[in-house]
Amino acid sequence: MSNSYAQPVLRTADLSKGLRIVERLLAIADTSELEVDFEALVYSAAYLPTLVDVLPDAEWWAEGDGGAWGLVNNPSAHSVARLRSWANPPGLVQRFLKAVGDSPAIVRWDFTGWPEAPAVGLGESGTRGAYVTLCAYARDLELEEPAADHSVFVHFKEIDAERGPWLAYQIGLRVLGDPVMAPY
Structure with missing residues (x-):
């Protein structure tokens, strides 16, 4: 797996607005194969039971001695736990966001590809780098x-850097910064 590059196209205090922008971006994409990845930093044990109910197979990580993160079996034994779950059905997004409360969280939609963008000289993208990410409270x-x-971030391959501004323009927005390498 190679990293994508990403650019923010929206910052908002309204989570539902962020989700509407994601929907508009997904309407442009080829979503014939669509799955969702989740990640969250959980600072309150109060969120754990609901998150475990929503994502029973999630991996839980906690910071150990020396600052390194490692897998844990009991996230409630740690002051901060990191949840990670990949390849989920899109129908879990609302339940996840409700369960995570105000914890910093990521929802990343992975799909088949971005369309051709002839105005900026780009063909169809393929799956590598075809993502949209919503960072809640982050x-x-x-x-x-x-x-x-x-x-909300749009992702693309490094060689397709013009795709970020092009995607933002397609939904009436503009990029809010330079591309950054995504962590996964």
């Missing part, structure tokens, strides 16, 4: 920058 793709608002 400004970045690694959940290192907590925020009171939410960000």
Whole structure:
């Protein structure tokens, strides 16, 4: 698996607006194969039972001695736990966002590809780099920058850097910064 590059196209205090922008971006994409990945930093054990109910097969990670993250069996024994779950059905998004509460979280939609963008000289993208990410209560793709608002990122291959601004333009927005390498 290779990393994608990503650019934010929206920052909003309204989570439902962020989800509507994601829907508009997915309407442009080839979603014949669509799955969703989840990640969250959970600071409150109160969220754990509902998250385990929504994503029973999720991996839980916690920071150990020396600052390294490792898999754990009992996330409630740690002050901060990181949940990761891949290849989920899109129908879990609302349940996940409700269960995670105000914890910093990521929802990443993986799909078949972006369409051709002849105006910027790009063909269809294929699956590598074809993602949309909603960062809830976080400004970045690694959940290192907590925020009171939410960000939507479009992803693309490094050689397709013009795709970010093109995608934003297709839905009446503009990119909000330079491309950054996504962590996965």
